[in-house]
Amino acid sequence: MANAGEYPYNENKEVTAMEPYRIRIVYTTDIHGQLTPYNFAIRGRTSKGLSRLKTFLDQLEGDRITIDGGDILQGSPLIDLWISKNPRGICPVSAILNHLGYDYVNIGNHEYNYGREILEAYTSALEAKVICGNVYRNNVPDYPGYIVRTLPNGIRIGFVGAITQAVPGWEKPANIKGVTFEDAFVYLKRTVAELRDRVDCIVILYHGGIEKDIPTGLPIGPKTSENEGYKIAKHAGADVILTGHQHRNIIDRIDGKCIIQVTDQASAFALLELTFEREGSGWRFAGCDAEMRSLDIYASDVATEALVADLAAETDVVLDRVLMRLRGEGLVVTDAFSARRDNHPIFKLMNDAQLWRSGAMLSSASLPNEVPGLKSQVTMRDVAATFIYPNSLLILEIDGRRLKAALEKTAEYFALGPDRTIIINPSHFRPKIEHYNYDVFAGVAYTIDVSKPQGSRVSNIRYKRRSVKDDDVFTIALNNYRAGGGGQYEMFKDAKFLKEITSTTADIVVEYLVAHRDYQSRKTKYPIIVTSAPRD
Template sequence: MTQSPQDSLKITVLETSDIHGNIMPIQYANHNPIESGLAKLATLIREERRKQDYVLLVDNGDLIQGTPLAYHHARLNREEPNPMISCLNELGYDAAVVGNHEFNYGMELLSKAVAESSFPWLCANIVREADKEPFLGQPYILRRFGGVKVAVLGLTTPYIPNWEKAEHIAGLVFEDAVQSAKRWVKELREREGADIVIVSYHGGFECHLETGEPTEPLTGENQGFALCREVEGIDLLLTGHQHRVIPGARVCGVPVLQPGSAGGWLGKAVLSVERDREGRWHIAAVETELLSPEGAAPDAQILELADPHERLTQVWLDQPIGRLVGDMRVLDPMEVRLREHPLIEFINRVQMEISGAPISNTALFDNISPGFPELITMRDIVSNYIYPNTLQVIRVSGKDIEAALEQTAGYFETYDGHGEIRVSAAFSDPKPQHYNYDMWEGIEYKLDISKPVGQRVSGLRYQGAPLDPEGEYEVVMNNYRAAGGGNYAMFRGKPIVKDIPTDMAELLASYIMERGTIESTLDRNWEVIWTGHAEDRL
């Protein structure tokens, strides 16, 4: 029998995730245009609203941190409305989910962002320690589309205490996302009478989407596969956090999406809904895809909202703060990771001097870090040190240091001296993890990438003598790594000797401004080799 129009309809679900403060379609390091950013996605969002009768728009988290614009607002202009929130208000978002980076600037700034939002922020599994209620008060939303009752449940990776500063999350309890989903999905179905349940989860997948084989240590950071496998009643799973591009797949029968990061894609799911003979609504089909903003004109209203913040940010970024003697430009990021580079040595030296620790590690966070020119500006600082990390000095054993170096050495595929050196799947799949390859100062070592992973560290010395596996050493590193982030479990729970609660970008800027001039230096304390012989340098 042919159904009447009121017995079938389509609901379009749009997802953004991991925008990380990217409104403007430019690169802050060089002003070059890029085919991404919220201003471009806004054009796609408005187009979908014009074409579709029923549209549900959700942001999946990591919204308010990540660019110089976001940093400038948080540190220097926080009395003004948050530009990211203003943009989402303008676009009429139905809800946003709390991401792990929402906590980076502290609870005061997060609370301000929530208060300024014309939409609710969702998070079912982060609860107040005092009463075990969701800390923002709203775990889900309910919307009606042509008689269809749609629920959106918000979940956040519970792994945040392993990265975030304790004072930023004081009084909060981070519950397992799967267990929380089981409780709330059942409640949405049975008590709220939801016809459709969508879970928006700021987390990714811990297993291969098809085989179910683990693709990372099962720490609980990412539980997307388990959500699909273990929680009954999920009609659509929106994911993020990993910055993966998943245009549409089914995991244990559940349609899933993940729209990359920095406004590179807009997730879209079209739910075809029908009413059965008993009058109950059910999903007849789901079509998923990712829409690219490439070629789209940035939305004029979004540009106008961001413009006053952007102008202040650009002025701030171009203020010279010091002069460099020598060369710290990054011309080839792989070369930086094969042998010591002046930029890495400088960052490590600053960390050691500020903290007083004799050993340090840091990373080249991504492959577009430009390094430092002769005249250094704030733009150069934030273009190279892109995260709001602080520093911690922790006490570890020589055995811990060697284990960390072996973890780092797994960045490279095994190399036989022929062809290109490649990044291993462990550091590139499901997303690039350049920020998890550490380079050290204060010790000497070699990484032999012709050997199997776990057997690559050689020549490990400290102050001219072999590093004592049972000895204790104080090492300065960023707070993410000190908490074990990036699968550096050997650092987790180690005694904290000193905590320096100032963003590393600010520390670098202050260091340069105080001296006026810095010099490029190299002590060549480490290198990557192959065939196991020091003379076979790459």
């Protein structure tokens, strides 16, 4: 079967006939390019880094299986530089994973950010096996969907992999041309049923999150197909479920099934221990214990860092390039929430650049959760650390009705606290922080009144001092993630597509600043967030 693979386990270890057998799983996910402790944004070392895991692995005794859950390619200027070199030499991510001895990896949604060539350069250089069965290219499985690992004592463990099927809603169409994503739950349930009688234990690798509060079973956040970990644990029939995508530390049980998630940027890993007991002539899975380990207690492995040292040094040289000196208000971001509440001038820079590059009537700008912003002397380092996602710019045609819906959606970011001060809506930080789903719009004036109910907060919507009507027609520039409906901005999904500008946000901002060396940063007058409450 094209979707399967079987690999024996080669540890030479004798197991006493009647004693339980235990094997460990070391699990990481959502590394986002943090291969070493070095942080290019601050040009200094941090407590994170996958190179720290090598120190732990060298100390770990006994049988183990090492797994990564995906989203490892995107997030580092070092990897961006390697990609820009077209690419030259072995993928640095593959080199690190090979050095650490990873056995299996899943594919994350950000692995598709750079197109097929880069994804294949990464996967083809891996010594680990890729397991991700619900991805099809021209109707043919792209990767094995499961692998059965047979241990020397006869224990058989099935590993089944899948990715959230929500990828097409976020990714550039050119990057996933010919690729389809089967519903992850449907695929996993079917495949687990096929494997169940052939193995002693099934471990699911799911690059997606957990959509419900585990103790209560109550939904968390909007109902979408993006995260289905709770449903998978409850109904897919596996014994252990390894999730990701939401960047949370979770060790819990759903109907006795162990469900795990690990936070991002190589700051922690999960250590699982699977126990098997003799049953007749075979084995029975007896349970899973797990703990979360912080990586900051382990020294970074020097040999691992050496694998990317030359590329890191070259990256630093590129990032130190000075673009210009800003005039006016500073663009340093010190707090993610207040930057949005107070309409930080960096949003105006983004919108100015997007309007300049696209020629659109309107623009919509959003920022990643935590960014440093730009110092008065703007370097490539600041730009790369602030505009981290390789999104392209799309121009859509929308009417006034869609515009109003988008403005109401962005206004959902705010709420009133107990003392009636403006706070972030809890739906935007649980189950994960989503500052990035707040947009600032340019080319149109509007007022947000947080004291009003959601869906009725936005008023005084004006284009060139004229009130916007439902049938007014506009062109709008926005990133491909938002244009595809990402962040539940569904009003954009089926809007008329006009064109795509493949330059990234970082590239567009750099081009704009170079062309406008006298650029003076300042806030726009809108949006004005008004409420009867005082601000904190």
